[in-house]
Amino acid sequence: MGSGAPIRRAGQLSIRLPGSLPAVTGTFLHAATCSAAGRACGLFCTPVSSGFMRLRPPGMSSMRETDTVRKTSWPGRALLAAAFVLAIAGAWLRPAPVWEFDVPPLGNATGLSEPAFMRTVLDLRGEGRTLHSPSILRGDGAAVLWFEGSREAARDVQIMSVRLVGEHLSPEQPAPLLSPEGASRVMRPRQAVLVLGNTIGNVAGDGGQLLSTVVSVGGWAAASVADVRLKGGHPVSARKLALSPFLNRSGLVRNATARFADGDIAVPAYFELGNAFGLLVRLDKSGRVRATARIGNGQVAIQPALVVTGRKTALAFLRPFDGSRRLFRSETRDGGRTWSAPAPVADIPNPNAPVSVLRLRGGTLLMAFNDSAKRADDMTLALSHDDGRSWKRTFRFEVPGRENPDIYRYPDLARLQDGSFLLTYSTFAKGGIRAHHFNEAWLAAHE
Template identity: 30%
Template sequence: MLRAQFIFHGTTERPSCHCASIAERPGGGLFATWYAGSREGAADVAILCATHDGERWEEPRVLFDPPERPGGNTVVYRHDDSLWHFVDVIEGPEGWESAVLYLLRSHDGGETWTEAQVFDEEFGIMVRHAPIQLSGGRLLLPAYDEKVWRGFAFITDDEGDTWRRSGWMVAEAGCIQPTIIERSDGTLHALLRSDGNVPHAWECSSSDGGESWTQCVPSELRNPNSGADMILLSNGQTIACYNDSIAGRTPLTLALSEDEGRTWVAKRDVETDQGEYSYPTLIEASDGTVHLVYTWRRERIRWMNFAPEWVTQE
């Protein structure tokens, strides 16, 4: 392991935090986001952020605080020389089922942001993981509908000027929060969160650039109703982070695949104590190392930076 530290500690004003995301800044360094407030879904929940200058994490600050409405899931993504920030805001009394998805953009590494614009007007449309750019240039934003617990992807072929929806990702029980990789043969592979009655993640695939998706089948990764992430590295390996359990959000585990997520050959626990360690986000940095951020007991946001081979080291 290279480095690890907490980048946010719950405060008196904002004791609860969750749902971290991370991206490399166009000018170098890192940019992380998460939501924090008195509790999930409370009106005082705001989106916080912090930057890493290559040496240390700076003090967190408020990025987006919708007045009298709870902020929610936050996803930050680097696209060329800009950062995109997708965020769900609860607009009605039905909790996440009444969330509306917004988009903000930054052209100076996260120092300033455009006004929040509605990305999709339908209630309950949410995100958890960053877009993926396919080898042909198409962008997919993994998304899901909280009302029906089905996944899908927003698709753009014009660098984000216009977006449309893919077909559904459907499981025999609910499936949300997809994370997507593109395999070397051009097919897409998605890993999804299951509902509370299913003790494993779901997986499905697409052979038409994300337009349509196969029926979800059980993944070999245990993951009980909790978020998971998966990235394809530049060296051809795939890393996933998830809760390797049939119940509860511990341990938090890394898994390594040598065949683009078809099988998983190595595992390493990141957290093993009692409590909740959840909602991981992974990125590969330009130096080939991996950055991981996740929720630590709903009280803190933790960051780790490691080389891929650390997953297999004893």
């Protein structure tokens, strides 16, 4: 095919260069590869609805079968094509990801011999303001963060945090951690952040890295996930993760991250725009997206809670998105690369709300959830001894009834460094934050 000859696309694209330069041949590239290619890829790639990127020659916004490259000079095309090839080659030469999880330690039996305790360590009220979606920062000590503002999705929403210190996890004074203005100042490439939402800690950062749901245009369905780095409790950098070829919109986070064996981070995320679904995002140590894996098909379930059970195995428990009012369960047996179709858990109803799940010693699972198909008016603990296929209720922190008409949502469970547990959730219909601290002996006494 000589210069000026038609460029056809039929699953593969070839660009013939002048002189002795070889043809540049490309196939469909995943969005993560295009992200690694950076600016050069932006010259050649066009997003398509399949979630992959198709090559296009520089200077052309789209291609038909009879389109030709006329506007760009031969030297210009050669230089741009060479830059593209080098960028893609750099991405392909990176070591292939190891699809194995880092299995966290499960502790020992010493906690059972300690005196049992359960205490409420945090009970905040917003006094007319919205306080919602709390999560626990893992690392040295413990901290709880949440979003707070005049209402959900308002432009005055900030990410707040409170440190819990000492043996009894006494709360310090809550303080702002991230604001839309602060995120906008450090966002690269530069762009405004109008609204902040669900925010979690990155397990790689010991409290110095956040993954925050941010909105620059539209509502939650047009949100993005930002990797935010902190220093001295203040944001110093922020960058949106490349999760979608569709303007990189509709990515959100809610539940805790995990690790892969090679140091990469496993981030349970989800999409809400159109074909909503759960997603496992693989980040490298610098916070770049290496791969993504869907957890089920669209319009079924979102907000996966990830539980690593072995080097190659993990579970995800998902909030229903199909109106079924049932908790969904999915599993992987190849290190997170592929996931089974989410299936409803027979004995667990769900009022369209997320859950939080931990793996305990012996492989037992501990879940905090709303035990109702209609209202999130309780907060219940349950245990499973068969990888989450069936559950036994053990304790209710909040009991529904006329004397307690409150709404409790968005639990987060964490095991602290001393082996004890911390549970937090929102109260007063998104108007407060509560947290309980308990140990394994207390949990065993209620089994």
